[in-house]
Amino acid sequence: MKLRILIADDEEITLKHLSYALGKEGYDIATANNGIEALKKIEGREFDLLIADIKMPGIDGITLLTEVKEKYPDVNVIIITGFGSIESAVNAMSKGATDYVTKPFNLDELTLKVKKIEEKKRLEKENVALKVTLQQSFPSSGKNAVAGFSFIAKSKVMRRVTDIITGIQNSDCNVLITGESGTGKGLVAKIIHYTSGRKELPFLAVNCAIFTEELLASELFGHEKGAFTGAVSAKQGLLEIADNGTLFLDEIAEMSPALQAKLLKVIEDREFIRVGGTRSIKVDVRFIAATNQNLNSIISGGRFREDLYYRLNVMDIFIPPLRERKEDITPLSRHFLEKHSKKTNKKITGFSEEAMDILTSYGFPGNVRELENIIERAVILEKTSLITPESLPQSIRLFQIETIDPNRIKTIDELNKDYAEKILEYAENNKSKAADLLGISRTSLWRILKK
Amino acid sequence: MKEKILFVTKGGENTDEGFSYVLELAKALNSGIAVLVVYPRQMMTSFEDVMSAAAFAEAGDFQTVRTLMKEQETELKETEEKKIKEMKVKAAEISVGLIYKTVSGDVASAITDYLKERTGIEMVLLSPNLSKERKILDIRKLLKNISKPIVNITLPEKAGA
Numbered sequence: 001m002k003l004r005i006l007i008a009d010d011e012e013i014t015l016k017h018l019s020y021a022l023g024k025e026g027y028d029i030a031t032a033n034n035g036i037e038a039l040k041k042i043e044g045r046e047f048d049l050l051i052a053d054i055k056m057p058g059i060d061g062i063t064l065l066t067e068v069k070e071k072y073p074d075v076n077v078i079i080i081t082g083f084g085s086i087e088s089a090v091n092a093m094s095k096g097a098t099d100y101v102t103k104p105f106n107l108d109e110l111t112l113k114v115k116k117i118e119e120k121k122r123l124e125k126e127n128v129a130l131k132v133t134l135q136q137s138f139p140s141s142g143k144n145a146v147a148g149f150s151f152i153a154k155s156k157v158m159r160r161v162t163d164i165i166t167g168i169q170n171s172d173c174n175v176l177i178t179g180e181s182g183t184g185k186g187l188v189a190k191i192i193h194y195t196s197g198r199k200e201l202p203f204l205a206v207n208c209a210i211f212t213e214e215l216l217a218s219e220l221f222g223h224e225k226g227a228f229t230g231a232v233s234a235k236q237g238l239l240e241i242a243d244n245g246t247l248f249l250d251e252i253a254e255m256s257p258a259l260q261a262k263l264l265k266v267i268e269d270r271e272f273i274r275v276g277g278t279r280s281i282k283v284d285v286r287f288i289a290a291t292n293q294n295l296n297s298i299i300s301g302g303r304f305r306e307d308l309y310y311r312l313n314v315m316d317i318f319i320p321p322l323r324e325r326k327e328d329i330t331p332l333s334r335h336f337l338e339k340h341s342k343k344t345n346k347k348i349t350g351f352s353e354e355a356m357d358i359l360t361s362y363g364f365p366g367n368v369r370e371l372e373n374i375i376e377r378a379v380i381l382e383k384t385s386l387i388t389p390e391s392l393p394q395s396i397r398l399f400q401i402e403t404i405d406p407n408r409i410k411t412i413d414e415l416n417k418d419y420a421e422k423i424l425e426y427a428e429n430n431k432s433k434a435a436d437l438l439g440i441s442r443t444s445l446w447r448i449l450k451k
Numbered sequence: 452m453k454e455k456i457l458f459v460t461k462g463g464e465n466t467d468e469g470f471s472y473v474l475e476l477a478k479a480l481n482s483g484i485a486v487l488v489v490y491p492r493q494m495m496t497s498f499e500d501v502m503s504a505a506a507f508a509e510a511g512d513f514q515t516v517r518t519l520m521k522e523q524e525t526e527l528k529e530t531e532e533k534k535i536k537e538m539k540v541k542a543a544e545i546s547v548g549l550i551y552k553t554v555s556g557d558v559a560s561a562i563t564d565y566l567k568e569r570t571g572i573e574m575v576l577l578s579p580n581l582s583k584e585r586k587i588l589d590i591r592k593l594l595k596n597i598s599k600p601i602v603n604i605t606l607p608e609k610a611g612a
Contacts, residue, residue, distance in 0.1 A: 181574070373480075402602070404600065406593075406594045
């Protein structure tokens with residue numbers, strides 16, 4: 001995290017000297033020749049630290065300090081006081097300065113003070129991120145996000161998913177995860193983050209479906225004091241807290257078009273403005289988004305921006321439904337049995353053959369979430385050392401359940417039409433050429449396209 | 452509690468067929484249930500009623516036909532209200548939210564229209580009273596117009612039937 005420092009001093013040589021020295025330490029430096037210029041710069045963009053000389057034309061260092069602390073309390077301030085001026089140093093500290101140095105100051109001493117502020121800022125950010133993480137829970141598990149997780153992927157289709165996750169370990173690309181409800185999109189998002197270079201940095205999640213547009217905007221972008229009724233103080237949004245980390249946007253298709261436009265700007269420009277604010281804040285956030293909806297049909301219906309889709313979909317991961325990876329049902333069932341037996345202190349060691357047959361032949365429209373719920377319930381009800389059919393829900397034994405996914409099924413006519421359209425595009429809309437390539441007459445081509 | 456599950460059922464005596472499964476699934480997914488009760492175009496389901504109505508219509512006594520149809524409609528409505536009440540009670544017992552809507556007409560169109568109203572629905576569950584009636588529900592039409600998974604709930608065929 002590069003500390004953003006503004007140096008305000010009317011002495012050109014001090015400005016150049018400090019700029020050079022602190023710039024060499026890797027900090028992001030801006031300068032101002034006087035207090036008014038400094039205030040303008042702070043209003044225009046975000047800074048972590050202001051180093052200001054106490055004596056400046058226009059507004060002096062103390063007035064600048066007071067203004068800054070009132071409007072931007074998160075900005076740390078180091079005041080450069082005159083030789084022997086302890087009184088002004090004490091005055092500065094009482095007005096909210098983080099530290100002070102007296103002229104002539106030792107550059108190493110100042111650099112050390114800056115490093116301390118940098119460390120303090122890092123810890124503050126980690127603390128906020130940890131608090132937010134602890135407060136969150138994933139709908140897919142209902143558990144605290146910092147709890148451990150296991151990923152069962154024995155089936156061939158799921159090994160493709162793990163291959164992709166392994167393949168993007170060293171990448172920072174945005175990811176779009178799709179799949180039916182309950183397939184584990186949140187879990188995959190966590191795994192992507194915790195196997196990436198950002199694993200030591202925050203992983204935060206937000207479910208776009210549970211907030212109104214206004215609340216989601218405030219949650220993501222934060223707000224300034226007085227931005228709306230009830231905004232009694234400024235608040236950092238998830239984008240700021242997740243800076244250098246990962247932000248997981250669950251149910252992204254539920255985001256309003258207005259917020260989609262703002263999110264696109266953040267992804268493209270890597271900066272944003274808080275609700276009710278004027279300053280742009282730079283962030284470096286990796287985005288992982290998820291949806292159980294068919295985004296292509298929502299895009300063609302005008303409810304989701306195509307440009308945002310392409311920005312999020314740099315890498316896409318589709319998690320197949322559980323019914324398409326039945327080989328995973330047995331190991332998943334065993335995993336959940338172990339997990340919930342431990343929790344309830346019950347000694348249930350496995351499944352009867354009949355019970356496992358019922359589970360492996362059931363379609364699980366609710367996918368892995370449903371399976372876990374069934375096992376959790378069975379552990380509570382079971383009185384023997386094996387899960388028996390009687391502990392499984394009666395309805396899955398009573399009814400035959402068949403799930404059809406319209407997105408995966410096309411009629412022969414539809415497949416023919418799709419292919420004919422592709423060839424027509426290849427033939428640059430020349431129907432005679434397309435018909436030739438397909439080995440059919442123009443009339444036949446016309447009939448296929450008309451269907 | 453957000454309604455993620457849409458349970459579609461035919462109005463009448465077996466409106467709640469398959470509902471016990473829907474309840475368990477809703478509980479497992481921490482979801483509310485939206486119930487869509489559809490009365491297919493043919494309001495008259497009993498052969499005797501249809502024949503009686505036809506006979507009166509032939510004789511030009513349209514008033515009696517209207518009365519017969521109205522009576523059946525009232526009977527169906529009362530049955531529906533009773534069934535919905537029972538379903539609500541069962542849902543409330545396990546803290547699952549339930550909302551419902553009644554429509555009449557083409558089933559596939561009714562489902563498509565409802566899903567446009569409620570975009571939060573994640574899957575469509577068809578009662579056995581619809582799954583087995585291919586004439587009432589055109590699955591092909593439904594598949595063309597929706598993008599949510601469709602779950603057919605059916606009762607196994609009885610042995611020897």
